[in-house]
Amino acid sequence: MIGASLRRGIKTLASRKIYIVMMVIVPLVSAFFFLNLMNEGLPLKVPSGMVDLDRSSMSRSVARNLRATELIEISGEYDNFNDALDKVRGGEIFGFFYIPRDFQKDALAGRTPTLSYYSNMTVFVPGTLSFKGFKTIAVTTMGGVVKTTLVSAGIGDDTAGSLLQPVVVQDHPMGNPWTNYSIYLSNSFIPCTLALLVMLVTAFSICHEIKTGSSVQWVATAGGRMWIALIGKLLPQTAVFSAVGIAMQGILYGFLHFPLNNHPMHIITAMILLVIACQAFAVGVCEIVPNLRLSLSICSLTGILSFSIAAFSFPVPQMYGAVGIFSYIVPIRYYFLIYIDQALNGIPIYFSRYYYAALLGFLLLPAVGLNRLKRHALNPVYVP
């Protein structure tokens, strides 16, 4: 019976193009998309502007420094503040550096002129990078002026250095010392896309049977036992999705050498569990609403919301408590936590035990409504 069910499951997969497209082509294309798009790792050379009203030797040296940093690229020099702001509004530059009139004169005369810099935080990443670039230059310039003053007052070069920066905080970004954005985004968005597709395909394959009425035959092939019918249908999909998922990991960790600081089996296991958990989640949805359109809607809804609620960018402890708990109802959250522990930080698997258990726990979900699903499968009514 289980053999017949499996054969039927495989046959269904081969029967329609949409399965190959959604299970193999789309996930692999999406992996290629993210990795190719963010190939550079950091979007350096942020288009930026400069307004130099001083035109002195000091302001020119600031300009030279600005041009030399890799973070920003001075793509335009403007005559006044408003021109530069217009370019920011028009989206041509993401920020600008402003040197006031008589900057050099005031600095040397001790009248404390102000260097200001404007970053457009409307677009987060370039805004942040331009801010970082501007700030570095501003601080260096400031230091340079102080140093000149000190040295001219008769203090040695070395002493002047430690006088300027008495405390240095040395930053150690663990696991991602390059602060590579692709490591942040690809490691979460690629598996989350796969999770979305697993849920969609699972719901589609189950409820499509009910829509077309072939579900009667589906259950009959399994000898009337719903769980065998489900295994027969879903196990072939598990195999395909897991293979695709592991291939993605192969690209990430094997080919591109993204941080994988623990045994590869830890993250591979997590991927297989993620696929199964997502299938179980979708089966649960189908049991509650055994209707093709509604179950697909719910799976799309949760799948798309997962990208936000699973907290790939905004941390759960910062969310409202009543919102943050929803983070833990989507399987991808646990995969993401395992990835952080096992791949990025490479800590002992002991610390991730609950996450693996939670992914397994999703398997209990379908047990609840098996009979309900069977009833609907045996009396298929299509409600559009």
Next chain:
Amino acid sequence: MKITTWFKSLFEVWRREFRLVFTDAGVMLFFFALPLVYPLVYTIIYNPEIVTDIPIVVVDHARTSDSRQLARMFDDTQSIKVASYAADLEEARRAMREKKCYGILEIPSDYSKRLGNGDQAVVAFYDEMSLLLRYRAFMSAMTDIQLELGQQITMQRVSTGGLLTSDLAANGMPVKNEAFFLGDPTQGFASFIMPGIVVLILQQSMILGIAMLAGNAAERRRRNRGYDPLAVDASPVVTVLGRTLCYVIIYLPMSYYILTMVPAIFALPHVGSAADYMPFIFAMLVASAMLGQSIAVFITERETSMLVIVFTSVFFLFLSGLTWPRYAMNPFWTAVADCIPATWGVEGIIRILANGADISEVSRYYVNEWILAAIYFVTAVILARFLSPRLAKTTPPAKNA
């Protein structure tokens, strides 16, 4: 005379499409529930805006008043909270593994000694790198502390050392620097992501709805041997225009809600004027409606539309340049992004809403939007006429059955 019949059939198409929309719960879900609810849900997720009080653990090898002051300075920042002290790095690391902290500050034993000698003291900070926002918060806190401490100690040293009592001690640094954040001055996450996301929601929900309508029509035709009893007999041009009219009329109030009311509810950046963003979004809605109708020709089943369209939202989000800026994309992906109405929609709307640009300042995006609308109008008409014979069969078959 001809022109009146033309308008009459346009009106006919529009009225029929309106009825089809309002009699289908599935389409209504996409056209109304999605744009109404999604912006609220997303904003509620991100509404805390900034990351504050991230727990860190301090490993203080110096145990002096200076080192305690340094730890206090970390604790005083908005983004960092000193959760506890650890005896050594190993203990701190354990706390990090148990997710009790996301950063470790290690102060060396010679910290005070070096400060007292007028040397440079180096402290180490270890960041847990799983989330970009946390790292960012740590970085900015660190730079601020470094600067503040530097100024304090330098001034102290300069004055106690009897050097240059005049300028430096009195005025602090001879040059000041000041950072200004445009658009999203508090650097909040919801304020950054929402103005862009809502544009994507408008485009995607509209295309989903259009695809579902097309799936319905295809299923009706299958049941009626190629004849759709609910289709209006009109030329492809009139059909495309009439339907676009229907979708845009539904979506204009939705857009007003999304671009005016939602930002007001959550106090998101909103310095633009409706006279600028409404015409802009109108262009994007027209382009999206045309794109949706071009895609819809290929939809043969009510539900497959969802399967095929839902996941594209993630791609479109990235292609819009909101998360990964457009200047850093390679020419291929830039070209792909150029073809999507939401790309220009996001670029334009965020600058109108958050930066207060007027429509002339984002005119290049606005023009691109209309170019896309024109291109997709042509493709929709051509596809409807040539590639889809089923769609053309709107005349009833001979009554022989």
